[in-house]
Amino acid sequence: DGGITQSPKYLFRKEGQNVTLSCEQNLNHDAMYWYRQDPGQGLRLIYYSQIVNDFQKGDIAEGYSVSREKKESFPLTVTSAQKNPTAFYLCASSIKDTRPNSPLHFGNGTRLTVT
Amino acid sequence: AQSVTQLDSHVSVSEGTPVLLRCNYSSSYSPSLFWYVQHPNKGLQLLLKYTSAATLVKGINGFEAEFKKSETSFHLTKPSAHMSDAAEYFCVVSGGDGNYGGSQGNLIFGKGTKLSVKP
Numbered sequence: 692d693g694g695i696t697q698s699p700k701y702l703f704r705k706e707g708q709n710v711t712l713s714c715e716q717n718l719n720h721d722a723m724y725w726y727r728q729d730p731g732q733g734l735r736l737i738y739y740s741q742i743v744n745d746f747q748k749g750d751i752a753e754g755y756s757v758s759r760e761k762k763e764s765f766p767l768t769v770t771s772a773q774k775n776p777t778a779f780y781l782c783a784s785s786i787k788d789t790r791p792n793s794p795l796h797f798g799n800g801t802r803l804t805v806t
Numbered sequence: 807a808q809s810v811t812q813l814d815s816h817v818s819v820s821e822g823t824p825v826l827l828r829c830n831y832s833s834s835y836s837p838s839l840f841w842y843v844q845h846p847n848k849g850l851q852l853l854l855k856y857t858s859a860a861t862l863v864k865g866i867n868g869f870e871a872e873f874k875k876s877e878t879s880f881h882l883t884k885p886s887a888h889m890s891d892a893a894e895y896f897c898v899v900s901g902g903d904g905n906y907g908g909s910q911g912n913l914i915f916g917k918g919t920k921l922s923v924k925p
Binding site for chain 2: 695697700731732733734735736779781783794795797798799800802
């Protein structure tokens with residue numbers, strides 16, 4: 692079955708350490724996205740990528756970095772510069788479309804806890 | 807600019823009774839609107855979408871939503887709640903600013919409505 696795989700499901704890190712969250716898709720989608728979810732806040736966009744080797748900042752990119760070396764993969768690094776990294780992180784993908792109404796397909800998320 | 811407001815952070819219904827989750831939007835352009843559902847510790851799943859075709863949109867699991875331009879609303883309904891409907895629901899509007907660059911980076915999420923279903 693096609694889908695998006697995020698790993699690990701739970702991640703614990705000490706403050707000051709960088710950590711990388713994995714996101715892999717086999718849907719052959721061109722576009723991929725990272726969202727951060729906090730209780731009662733909805734989803735906020737961190738980064739997105741429409742094509743390999745290209746990506747754009749979302750609303751809350753500070754303290755995060757991404758790469759898009761392969762179509763299937765869009766890893767997110769949470770750096771020590773991110774002031775409040777504890778959150779639920781969701782990766783998504785979509786067909787690249789000429790109109791902004793293609794639905795997003797989501798992974799099951801990674802819950803990051805930094806102490 | 808686009809915005810979306812989910813009017814209730816929490817809705818509680820009894821099994822077998824109707825569900826109404828309210829969503830108002832603001833958009834300078836003809837918007838695309840979506841409802842997504844999220845079960846605990848899972849990703850979001852698309853329930854339905856409106857893209858300027860029929861104003862009454864039917865989705866999965868018996869849900870439907872009606873686009874009302876005069877009221878700038880896109881409320882989600884279901885005639886009879888089931889225990890498995892207990893989840894968080896998100897209303898989403900596309901940031902249609904006329905630049906159809908193909909990116910979903912302009913999607914704006916509501917803060918979510920948590921639906922509880924009592925037996």
